[in-house]
Amino acid sequence: MTRATHIPTAPRRTGRTPALWLGSVVVLVASLSCAISVGAVGVPMGTVWGVILNKLSPDLIEATWRPTREAIVWDIRFPRALLAMMVGAGLAMVGASLQAVTRNPLSDPHLLGISSGGAFGAILALLHTGLFLGLLTVPLMAFLGALLATAIVLGVSRFADATSADRLVLAGVAVSFIIMAAANVLIFLADPRATHTVVFWMLGGLGLAQWSQLIYPLVILVGCAAWLMLRARDLNAMTVGDETASTLGIPVARFRLSVFIAGALITGVMVAFSGIIGFVGLMVPHVARMIVGGDYTRVLPFSALLGAVFLLWADIAARTVMAPEDMPIGIITGLIGGVFFVWLLRRKPALA
């Protein structure tokens, strides 16, 4: 059957790939500029980049702007935009990875109950235990909550004899409801004056971004993202099936657990700083696959880029729709995500 003439397979669509990545980075930087520039008080683009460049390398550009503008750009909007990018990139990568290891295109940290677990942990810290570990308390408790939710989801799926990857999502939805109920009990039992801020935070918002705290999500995101990227090809194999992945030498159960833990880490820390922002992890990887194909060595970084851009714009919308009030960003992503979900169902009737 082998033929004498060897026809090499056509190379991947490499021709347009570098342009695509370059274009996406340009879009990301442009979105970042817009996110800093647009708001209740408009700041010209020139000032935005002047302030940033000046901070990165002092006295590079003559400061012709007022100090209040500098404070808005550097102390409020820039960290907020950075947090938006990290949350968007992180949740999108978690969603993409979970979709591969559960082999279900509807997987998402929110739907699987991981976000709810994170919120539960954070609420426990904010309203009941107090910050016994200082600034680390909320992210740590959120991570533990997310991890606990993950463990419960995996446990329930085993208990319900749903170890097959596709039924994990149903277990996740069930657990998510239970944990949200528990989180609401925590809120109900707490001091009514404190609950207002917590309820608002739970709806999702990036208003709490501060330079001093950005390091936590950054470290977690970079660490987990690097690990996921190294395992991108294994994620490809996982989409084929557990047994096939196992015949390729992948320790399937352990790998899936590791991905869930990395997902809980990222989700937990993002929830701690931004509340529950749903549907980013569900939606963004689908769009990424439409653009770069299904290979996870491209899906993961592109999802991260796309997620960052998406959340920057969602935050711009959140800040401007009802300006000067901040609308919870979770409302925006939920609205767009829900509509996207309906569209997805319409496009693929035999989904899941």
Next chain:
Amino acid sequence: MTAARLSVSNLSWSPKRTPLLHPTSFDLAPGRVLGVVGPNGAGKTTLLRLLYRFHKPLTGTVCIDGHDIWALPAKSAAQRVAAVLQEHPSDFALTVADIVALGRTPHRRGFVGNTGARDRQIIDQAIDRLDLNGLTHRHLGTLSGGERQRVMVARALAQDPQLLILDEPTNHLDIRHQLEVLDLIRTLPLTIVTSLHDLNLAADVCDDILILQDGRTIGFGAPDAVLTEAAVSNTFHVTARREHLSRSDTTHLTFHL
């Protein structure tokens, strides 16, 4: 491509109490094709899962050229044994080229695992052999059953294995594709273990036949010696007759209730 000797000794497995495979032993010389047949629930899938290192044996060993596959690291075992199973991904937009490239997974060294020139060459050969050149950029979800099956075989060949396991490779294929798959099995210079439903196809393509019933070996050996009227009738609870086809001068099993 080199074939390996497969030695199975005293192999058994049970999930809880009821054994799905009672102690089974057989030996397969390099390059031979073994057909595993038996009624539904006879333990065919269990045996195959033990061979491709998905189930850990309760007792006994599976040796490839003398190496116990459970004594080897998972990756080393995966460099020797490949499997084509009934699992088919659909919703993840992987292209045919992506799927075939997965076969190189156990051969990747280090973390990043660049697809080197040698990997590329092996992948291209596998794509060539299965005649998939026109399909490399297609998504798996858009292919027909026969095309998907070919993609999965190409993926297994890209693994460069010495033992190839096939789980019902002719399932859901039309006659032409069935014949193509069987032709491929005949020509591949590998040791092959395949489960098959169609006894006549099995007799035609396999060097050896293993009949399983309720997890026990009923017979092992050359097709003519093993697929006797009595053995087939008892195992499948039918009345089997070996008839002679005068035009093609071959024997053919027919089945009656």
